[in-house]
Amino acid sequence: MIFYFLLLLPIGFIETQSLCKTPNTVYTCYVSYLERYGYHGDGSGYLPAFQSLDYQMRTHSLPVICSDFDKLTSCLGSSSTYCISYDVFYTFTRNQQEAMYYLQNHAFFEFVCGNGKELFLQNQICIQKSLGRISLTDRMRECGQPQFITNMPEKCPEILEVTNCVHEKMRVECGEVAGTATCGAATNIERRMQFLDAACLTEMDVRCSTNLLSLMFSILFVITYYFI
Incomplete structure (x- = not known):
């Protein structure tokens, strides 16, 4: 595995x-x-x-x-x-x-x-090797994941930086799609911990996908400009 x-x-x-x-x-x-x-x-x-x-x-x-x-x-x-x-x-x-x-x-x-299956399958080998070196929750901790969290919405900005950091580290190693995939997985872990409100989790989802959408639009623009 x-x-x-x-x-x-x-x-x-x-x-x-x-x-x-x-x-x-x-x-x-x-x-x-x-x-x-x-x-x-x-x-x-x-x-x-x-x-x-x-x-x-x-x-x-x-x-x-x-x-x-x-x-x-x-x-x-x-x-x-x-x-x-x-x-x-x-x-x-x-x-x-x-x-x-x-x-x-x-x-x-x-x-x-x-929801993340296709993203992970697109770059499975690189993601596998990367998470084999440093686990996802290790990355979250390195990115500042607090050790003790209660039901405090004010923690949202701090946790947003954690998932942003996870995204960026994987993006550098394996590309934008892998960054988005790993960010989504980290966000779902935060979601299942059940200490952040819905608005914060929605913002995490948006931030995880924004860079990928920008990349897709850029590729579409290049294709449209040069080939159509």
């Missing part, structure tokens, strides 16, 4: 579990999902250490991982809206670090296998 991106970012969270009405769906779907990677439920009611999933995922290609993740998403259904959260994962791991790993992993592949 593939994407070595996980590093625990210790963070304070708002309470979201109260909004989740079907937490057991997360457990049931994840047990089924983990069976694809060699884990079989032990009846304890807890998910296994994330390391076992991470190790197995590294042996699969992105298309295979996304095929499995799509099945997980389908199983979760509407539960993914409120039930994919730190609080719910903590319920089924009883460990802060493990809960964070599961949440970050889900947020990352939610974007990579969803």
Whole structure:
């Protein structure tokens, strides 16, 4: 595989579990999902250490991982809206670090296998090598990701600079498309942490895509000017 991106970012969270009405769906779907990677439920009611999933995922290609993740998403259904959260994962791991790993992993592949799939596939080799050297969450930390965050909208400017920085670093290494893809993945991790308001997250989405749109318009202009 593939994407070595996980590093625990210790963070304070708002309470979201109260909004989740079907937490057991997360457990049931994840047990089924983990069976694809060699884990079989032990009846304890807890998910296994994330390391076992991470190790197995590294042996699969992105298309295979996304095929499995799509099945997980389908199983979760509407539960993914409120039930994919730190609080719910903590319920089924009883460990802060493990809960964070599961949440970050889900947020990352939610974007990579969803809205960002085509972007990642366009430059998969370079992105893979780059994230193999420095993981995405390592990059976020290097770019100033605060270690302790609560539900404080005033943190928005600070976090916007983090995702901008992630975008720029990957752009330099692998090009604009890769920068946009990685920025989008970082934004989705921020989104799943659930401490920023909708306006801030929308601004992140816009900033991630603005440079790519500018590049596309520039290419279109050149084609129109010289060939039409």
